[in-house]
Amino acid sequence: MSAKKLEDLNVASTETLITPQALKQEMPLSDAAAETVARSRQAIYDIMDRKDHRLFLVVGPCSIHDVDAARDYAGRLKKLADEVSDTLLLVMRVYFEKPRTTVGWKGLINDPHLNDTFDIEQGLHIGRRLLLDINEMGLPAATEALDPISPQYLQDTIAWSAIGARTTESQTHREMSSGLSMAIGFKNGTDGSLDVAVNAMKSVSHPHSFLGINQEGQVAIIRTKGNHYGHVVLRGGGGKPNYDSVSVALCEQALEKAGLRKSIMVDCSHANSNKDPAIQPLVLQDITHQILEGNTSIQGLMIESNIHWGNQPIPENLADLKYGVSVTDACIDWPTTEKAILEMRDKLRKVLPRRIQG
Numbered sequence: 001m002s003a004k005k006l007e008d009l010n011v012a013s014t015e016t017l018i019t020p021q022a023l024k025q026e027m028p029l030s031d032a033a034a035e036t037v038a039r040s041r042q043a044i045y046d047i048m049d050r051k052d053h054r055l056f057l058v059v060g061p062c063s064i065h066d067v068d069a070a071r072d073y074a075g076r077l078k079k080l081a082d083e084v085s086d087t088l089l090l091v092m093r094v095y096f097e098k099p100r101t102t103v104g105w106k107g108l109i110n111d112p113h114l115n116d117t118f119d120i121e122q123g124l125h126i127g128r129r130l131l132l133d134i135n136e137m138g139l140p141a142a143t144e145a146l147d148p149i150s151p152q153y154l155q156d157t158i159a160w161s162a163i164g165a166r167t168t169e170s171q172t173h174r175e176m177s178s179g180l181s182m183a184i185g186f187k188n189g190t191d192g193s194l195d196v197a198v199n200a201m202k203s204v205s206h207p208h209s210f211l212g213i214n215q216e217g218q219v220a221i222i223r224t225k226g227n228h229y230g231h232v233v234l235r236g237g238g239g240k241p242n243y244d245s246v247s248v249a250l251c252e253q254a255l256e257k258a259g260l261r262k263s264i265m266v267d268c269s270h271a272n273s274n275k276d277p278a279i280q281p282l283v284l285q286d287i288t289h290q291i292l293e294g295n296t297s298i299q300g301l302m303i304e305s306n307i308h309w310g311n312q313p314i315p316e317n318l319a320d321l322k323y324g325v326s327v328t329d330a331c332i333d334w335p336t337t338e339k340a341i342l343e344m345r346d347k348l349r350k351v352l353p354r355r356i357q358g
């Protein structure tokens, strides 16, 4: 046998992680949290099946880096969620995994201490604790499923998942989504292409067999049944927005042609706002008008919002971090979020029930 080393040449080290089962034994889902997850997953299915007249809104920070600020935000969102619940189902954006265009902080699970120590085991603990607490408050949570292994640790706490613009075309992510236990939104590509999201919806509704890990942490063949609650998320791209009524109509046509359900979510941020948070409330207003004018395909919205406006770079000295300000994309602040959502509720309160009648 050759003595020459031929594998792991670029691997510095490996560490064994806690298994999904062990993490869940340490941090089980309470009955109250399980009830939040089950009830809100079903509500989103009902919205997509046009049995529930409401819109679902995924609202919250671009990424979570400070769990105390996230709990503070969740408390505010829960109060607003109760206030608008006759018209809008609010789900908190609890994003722990950030896909980067090149390099950058990859989120709380990957680097929970924001200092390049990449303590992933701690990240999983901190992330699961926060998700349990948010669900226990009665507020559902949404996240991006970026790493194909992490859903085994956290999926039981999530009401809605996204596949991001950079991974919608990835077979690995489509296979994983076909086994996820909640509705899943596929972003259009970063170049604005819709085809990748439409193809993802076709793929995800089918059963797949692929490599993954089971709850005991063993490598396993995962055989899925297919997920029938895939939908498109229009997030703009290629320097252009795609939330306008013409883009929405073109999306409806593409879905119809592909024989897919006409369920559309609009992301008010990213290329739809040119990453300028001040544009997000304008997108929300535009969607409100489209619905008032008779649109029936838009069923969900996404807003990047935090306690305070804008964003900040991660400072050398973490004590210099500003409280409640995003460390990834710029967000609208809480007062702007509350005002925009309350206005939308007031305008759509009487109209939405009519969308599902007859």
Ligand SMILES: O=C[C@H](O)[C@H](O)COP(=O)(O)O
Pocket (backbone or CB within 6 Å): 062, 098, 099, 100, 101, 102, 103, 104, 270, 328, 329
């Ligand atoms: O939503 C967050 C960002 O848009 C995404 O993670 C890409 O970020 P980047 O272009 O700053 O790497």
Ligand SMILES: C=C(OP(=O)(O)O)C(=O)O
Pocket (backbone or CB within 6 Å): 062, 095, 099, 144, 163, 164, 165, 166, 187, 235, 270
């Ligand atoms: C990364 C995100 O969006 P997109 O995939 O649309 O860039 C996000 O929503 O955090």
